[in-house]
Amino acid sequence: MAYASAFRRVLSGSSTPSPIFRSQFAWIRHNSTLPTLTSPKLFISGISKNTTDESLFNAFAPYGRLLDAKVIMDRMSGKPKGFGFITYETVEEAEKAREEMNAKYLDGWVIFVDPARPREPPPPPRQPPQQDLHLNPKPTESLFAPNRTLGWSG
């Protein structure tokens, strides 16, 4: 996502969002993953270090009923990682929130709303290429079977 850092560099100093940039963000929507969401979970990236769970919640609250809003902090260092997750009640609300809040301002930073990846991939849509190792081939009975009829006994 090169556009993310590009817009951040342009907009990091300005505090007032200019309407000019809204037209600039149009192509992002066009370029973004427009197909319907499959999960009410959203991955919010590019959030400010001032953004907390509460301000994230308040920012996305008008677009649906939020079940959860978390700003991910590094548990080792305690510093915010700069992204978070929100969970709506339905995918329609998440869809609306993405349309309304993608590439918008939150605490002076342009945030990006994307569908969150499942933390536990439950259904693999394709089975992994399992190589079929025939470690136990059928026993070759007669290959090494001694021919008793030709014994030394004469």
Add this chain to the structure above:
DNA sequence: GTTGAGCGTT
């Protein structure tokens, strides 16, 4: 204590 790519503690 560098200025930002990314998918979370259970």
